[in-house]
Amino acid sequence: FHFLSRSQSNSLTTTRVLYKEIHNSTAHYFFRRISSLKLTKMSKKIVLKTSDGESFEIDDSIALQSETIAHLIGDDSASTSNGFPLANVTSNVLSTVIEYCKKHASVASEEELKKWDAEFVKVDDSTIFDLILAANYLNISGLLDLTCQTVADKIAACKDADEIRATFDIENDFTPEEEEELRRENQWSFQ
């Protein structure tokens, strides 16, 4: 005998259909996930051109994670025959950004995405700053939050200002008197 039970998840685009069939003494469970949006939508390709002349062709579902690009798509005059020009992004930075957007457009659980994000930001400082600037220019809030948090964590891990300076190669341009005055002013925080 069959019995059918359906559970509706909060997401508007997926329905989980659970079938349970009992043959003789064995039970089979089938799960099928139907993404109604994917059945009807045809994905469009967007071409992006970087500052160093390279072209990237990506699905619009991935490109639309960038609010900047979303506005450019809406504005016909912005695109040239070669695609949308991105004056402030080089090709290797854009390919990393696209990697992030692809993962976040895919179907994955929150924990899986968190783990992936943690691995994604294990790169050198220079790349992180490139990503911050690119995420800011392209207006991708998830990537901007992630990269800013990574830098914030690095600052928080430092014991004091000297360690922060060493980590980020910041030059101390205070005179000794100025530094002394600042230390006195906010003494409580340096305890």
Added chain:
Amino acid sequence: MIDRRSGGGEDRISLLPDALLSQILVSLSTKDAVKTSLLSTRWRSLWLSIPGLELDDDDFPNYKSFVSFVDRFFLFSTESTIEKLKLASNKEKCNPLAVKSWVDAAVNRKIQHLEIDFSKRCLGFDLLSTDIFVSHTLVCLRLRYVALNDFNRVSLPRLKTMLLEEVRFLSHTALESLIASCPVLEDLSVITSRDDVKVLRVCSQTVNRLVITSRDDVNFFRVRDAADREVVIDAPRLEFLSLEDYQSSSITMKYSLCSSAQVDLAVDFNVRDVLSSDDSAKRSSIAHFLANISNVRDMTICSKTLKVIRHYCKLESLPQFCYMTQLHAKISSADLEVLQDLLESCPGLKSLVLELSGSVKKKEEISFSSLVPWCLRSCLERVEMRRPIYGVQLEMKVIKYFLENSTVLKKLTLRLGCPRMQQESMIFMELLRFRRCSTQCEVDVVGLEETLMKL
């Protein structure tokens, strides 16, 4: 190890625009953010324009310096947005008007994240302004040990997360109406000692994560009139429910939990010793509660609750938890007979974490019935014994039961508690003697590598 000098000698962080640096610094505590004022002249006043403040007044030498610091921050730019304000106050000689003025200013400056914590004070509570309940930007609110006056207007159109720990309201229904007036609330935690709220009613169409903890008030010893204490949960969208309440005599759920939900139970329905067979009202209230959680996927249940369930099972049968695939059961060794009732009511169980409590060294007897529960025969794949074992009869009998009867068991995880090698080897010998029903079963002993290293 992350290579600290990976920038290659170039100071790229100082080249970022102020707005981006602000965004980086806003997630730090203010104490860490202020450290950056020493970095270079470019960073000197940057921390003042961070749209947020996170402070513990314990870090300050005295209350006066704390107040002057926060005032300075607020006066720096009176129009700019403040996104977060997190204040923890331990100092007893507090000026309540100071905190009120800061919170009022923050509400006017588009605050999104507000946390006030007075929990470490001996004298406890302080009064906050009820203007915080009229904020069009507030997304997260966490109040600990705060007292509030009556409020007549609540407008929190963006509030998604709320935590109220020992928040004292003037009227009994204030909490209930506050919760019901948040149109997009998703995450709610209420922790109270239930002195003034006899009936804790949570009524929300949108909440999907609910934590209710009714603490025992350790300061007062009084005969608890628990007959009138109740919890009522009216929330159709719950995905996660955690209940810790040893005071209420009835817990009513207006809607059943859905089949993807998780529940964490630490309740006892005010059943002190034995569930009397005459008390049919209590039994039917427990029956209704269990029926409403019978669709969950994942359950954690503590020993006091299982003690009540054990008595309940002698009089009634448990509902079937058809969708449950994961169970974490904390069972006292005196109540171990409830294990079989539990297993029989979870036909789809895949993973079991068993945490025995109480003394296992006494000669407790357990006998398993010969009718093996369905889940052991068909789907139980992982069993974990959370507490380290010593090889006593009770523990080994339980392990033997799972090994000999689970047809598809893949992994049985154990931890060893005995300090001596000799005892460990005796346990291993006994384990090897057990017949394994499942051919792919692997017994994983956590900490074995360390033991072998000692050799």
